[in-house]
Amino acid sequence: MKLIFSFYIKIAVVLSLLFLFNACASKQDIVYYQNIDGMSSQQNANSYEIKIRPDDLLSIIVSAEDPEITIPFNLRTVSMVSPSRQDISRGQETMQLYLVDSNGNIEFPVLGKLNVGGYSRTDVQKMLHDKIAVYIKNPIINFRIMNFKISVQGEVTVPGTYTVSSERITLIEALAMAKDLTIYGKRDNILIIREVDGVKTYNRVDITKADFINSPFYYLVQNDVIYVEPNKNKINGAAVGPNTGVLISITSLIITIITLIVTSSN
Template sequence: MKYFPILRKTIPLFLMLFLFSCASRKELVYYQNIDNLPTQKTNSFEIKIQPDDLLSIIVSAEDPEIAAPFNLKSVSLQSTEKFDMAGGQATMQLYLVDANGTIDFPVLGKLKVSGLTRTEVLTMFHDKIATYIKNPIINMRIANFKVSIQGEVTLPGTYSVASERITLIEALTLAKDLTIYGKRDNILIIREIDGLKSFNRVDITKADFINSPFYYLAQNDVVYVEPNKSRINGAAVGPNTGVIISITSILITLITLIITTTK
């Protein structure tokens, strides 16, 4: 019984370390019920244009001179970028969608684009420009498409997306996946549409999340991975964890020596 005070102090430390090291399959494994899901057609998804988007819009025609008035004439570092395409140089002409959701387009003037999908914008441009040009070709993309990933991921940050189609899983992969401490069943996605923010939860441990409207991310989405209980409890212990382990090791050694010498 004379060793009881020492054991009383040591056992809780063992229990705490044991609890920190435990994690169940349900907490960690993705797509757990995927074998039970029927084969489904991929959901169609198109993002909508929003204020502050930068749009690259280039109008082409069989005769380049006819299309020239519908493209930006002045070139500045603020409004254009250059990139290689098929060994040549092409100009990316960017239009900023203002707070009212409009852009100022050559010849056509101010056009409302906010709230429209890419397909709807292209159809609108084609119909308007077809009055001036026969069989116009319009290319458009969002040049500043990005998503931000925070919380319990290996590499949090803001990531630019070359295309206009990225899934939640692809975004998490850009951030080098969740850490072992990330809650996989309660990922928060913050999305702003028409000035209104929505807060949405996604459980990636269940495969049917692929049917969620938040499986595909929109431009400027914020993804936050919440820490699990182990991380929160570990934060309470903080930088003293290493000290506790060392003290526990010393106590075990001392108890062993005491027991050995008293026999």
Template structure:
């Protein structure tokens, strides 16, 4: 009976080891080594650059609104029907789309190259060109289709619109309700397209100094992919066969018990 008890324990331990594996804290904990990082005088910053397919809302204003009108796209009133209310007009602001050549067709000024320029650079260019016609013009610019996508081992994967024009990797993961316990935190993939060329970049968020990475701030249309760790991959492989393994192990224990009992 002593040998039977030892055998049963050995098989049980084998099953536990086979079905589960321990994760190290260094694979799970974020911002490791943060206490040893010297505070920076100036934080890492990022300003988005215009790229093809961006939708831009550009509004020009001046002291005299009529002078600025030729430099703005027309707005259209669209009927809006509400069953609980009367029919009301709704103004729709027209947007500029950056074409494949990286240009927009701007009233009065014509074709303007904006792709590759930062928001500040585009504003400066417009202000300088419009200043020829208007004294002290005010130009407002906003990217209307800024979005990022988060995929893989996160709790809420999806594509998320960004209201501001700057978002960090941590903010994007927070929008996706953080990584699951099965997500690889030390090799997060960021897919970025610049001028039609895609780049594939890795970020390790378990190390606190990742905030200095050029991919700490995301660009419009970035894709963030969190790979599954070894436990998830192994679990996917044995998942369908777990019941079979347990059944076979139970049968082996029963057979061994009978053999030992009958040989006494």
């Protein structure tokens, strides 16, 4: 009887060790920027600017010392009123936006059709300034992309679609918005889905190595999708998780019964 008891004790120990082994993760799997101390500083990162793309919504406001002369160059504001309200003066005024068409063009007051697709915000601001300066002395161009958003999926704490107001966001900032990766997120193979010239591209990033900071995917562009796939522990746990608890319970029950039998026989 003691031999049987010893046998089941060994089984329980082996199961426990296997469980602990599968649950363990190495530093190389979890820690970010592992080789950052050996990297040299980069000075070209701050020059990054996103490009205007089809379906972008642009807010462009022209101002000058005399507000009256800028009126022809600005879209009108519209009043949004709920159906239950009759007084239009109580509605919320909203500035109309420019929609970039599939050819990268917008229709601008006075100036007509302008091609802005593929250009940076700085480029478009300069172009508008030069064209409007023919009519207005020292015009001021206020320019923003209003529908800049990114989506974060997979093994993050709060997956979702996030609107970006600054028009400039890094991969790390996007993951921080999603409250970082879970312990089960695969940090060395993050997928970034990006549309380039109308074609979907699929790109892998390893954030455990600091050199990803210098990659084209450190800064995100509008409508990027970030997917964090689960690591092998999460996949294995999903496959055997429900049975593991049952197995441990049965093993514990058998050990308890054998202990009682051995104790009573002594």
